[in-house]
Amino acid sequence: xxxxxxxxxxxxxxxxxxxxxxxxxxxxxxxxxxxxxxxxxxxxxxxxxxxxxxxxxxxxxxxxxxxxxxxxxxxxxxxxxxxxxxxxxxxxxxxxx
Amino acid sequence: xxxxxxxxxxxxxxxxxxxxxxxxxxxxxxxxxxxxxxxxxxxxxxxxxxxxxxxxxxxxxxxxxxxxxxxxxxxxxxxxxxxxxxxxxxxxxxxxx
DNA sequence: TTGACAGGCAAGTCGACACTTGCCTATTAT
DNA sequence: ATAATAGGCAAGTGTCGACTTGCCTGTCAA
Numbered sequence: 001x002x003x004x005x006x007x008x009x010x011x012x013x014x015x016x017x018x019x020x021x022x023x024x025x026x027x028x029x030x031x032x033x034x035x036x037x038x039x040x041x042x043x044x045x046x047x048x049x050x051x052x053x054x055x056x057x058x059x060x061x062x063x064x065x066x067x068x069x070x071x072x073x074x075x076x077x078x079x080x081x082x083x084x085x086x087x088x089x090x091x092x093x094x095x096x097x
Numbered sequence: 098x099x100x101x102x103x104x105x106x107x108x109x110x111x112x113x114x115x116x117x118x119x120x121x122x123x124x125x126x127x128x129x130x131x132x133x134x135x136x137x138x139x140x141x142x143x144x145x146x147x148x149x150x151x152x153x154x155x156x157x158x159x160x161x162x163x164x165x166x167x168x169x170x171x172x173x174x175x176x177x178x179x180x181x182x183x184x185x186x187x188x189x190x191x192x193x194x
Numbered sequence: 195t196t197g198a199c200a201g202g203c204a205a206g207t208c209g210a211c212a213c214t215t216g217c218c219t220a221t222t223a224t
Numbered sequence: 225a226t227a228a229t230a231g232g233c234a235a236g237t238g239t240c241g242a243c244t245t246g247c248c249t250g251t252c253a254a
Contacts, residue, residue, distance in 0.1 A: 009106035010212070021187050028231065047213050049231070068221040068230050076184050083180045087173050090118050107242070125201065144243050146201070165200050165251040195254100202249070212239090219232075224225100 004082040007058035013051045015039040020061065020074035027069045028052065101179040104155035110148045112136040117158065117171035124166045125149065 007013055012035070019034050020026065026034070032048050035041040043051075052072060055061045059078040064071050104110055109132070116131050117123065123131070129145050132138040140148075149169060152158045156175040161168050 003108075005102075005105045005108075005111065006211095008102045011102075012212085014102065017184060021184060029229090043212095044214060045231080046215085046233095050212080070231070074184075079180060079184055083176060084185070087114060087118060087171075087176055088181070103241095109242085126199090140242095141244060142201080143203095143245085147242080167201070197254085198252090200249105200251080203247085205245090207244080208242090210239105210241090212237105214237080215235090217233085220230085222227105222229075224227085 001059045001078070002054065002057035004058045004060065004078045007054050007060055010051065010054075012041055012043060012047070013055055015041055016048070016051055016055060017060065017074060020072060025064075025071045025073050027071060031072065098156045098175070099151065099154035101155045101157065101175045104151050104157055107148065107151075109138055109140060109144070110152055112138055113145070113148055113152060114157065114171060117169060121170055122161075122168045124168060128169065 015035055016031060019031055019038070023030075023034075028045065028049055031052070032043065032045055035043060035048065052061065052063075056063060056072075060075060062073045062075055064073070112132055113128060116128055116135070120127075120131075125142065125146055128149070129140065129142055132140060132145065149158065149160075153160060153169075157172060159170045159172055161170070
């Protein structure tokens with residue numbers, strides 16, 4: 001699994017995660033359209049496709065083919081492992097509020 | 098406040114956060130030494146200093162001068178706001194386990 | 195006051211990555 | 225079969241950031 005933080009580094013990829021939270025299981029073209037509409041990000045289809053590849057390599061999204069469509073689903077478990085378990089939980093050892 | 102995710106993008110900066118979790122309030126030289134020892138990161142003092150600047154700009158660390166030393170303290174609140182409140186909590190609306 | 199220690203500023207190099215362009219494959223409908 | 229849809233592969237460009245080198249400022253002890 002690739003680096004979760006490297007995947008989160010690009011603003012476009014964070015916007016994609018936002019989009020998948022809003023509506024899970026979108027296709028590449030749907031994501032492209034909604035990025036342009038709601039996030040003012042006018043990217044090429046290839047650009048979004050490469051972002052999706054990075055996100056999938058980081059385990060943040062999973063995909064399923066459906067005929068000629070490829071659906072993308074959000075998975076936030078790597079986020080919990082990478083951020084919460086690494087920095088947020090250890091601090092709770094001292095100040096558990 | 099600068100971008101939290103951009104601050105987390107560099108592995109060296111994440112290692113610095115790990116170091117400050119292990120021992121809070123370290124100086125620049127202490128962090129330099131411990132990065133070399135425990136993380137196999139042999140960086141210049143200036144490199145670490147620039148990383149600390151980025152982390153402080155992102156609000157992830159706060160500093161306090163103490164004579165000729167500058168102590169660095171971890172602050173994880175931006176992490177919660179940027180990650181948990183953005184992606185982890187919204188998912189809990191559907192599947193709250 | 196001189197030297198050592200802790201840190202800051204500025205310019206320069208270099209590699210990685212975000213993005214584009216161009217073309218190709220696979221699935222579905224007419 | 226042909227065209228349209230949904231997506232993939234590969235190469236190229238350009239910018240940004242991580243890191244270094246060199247020098248300067250401030251603090252403390254002798």
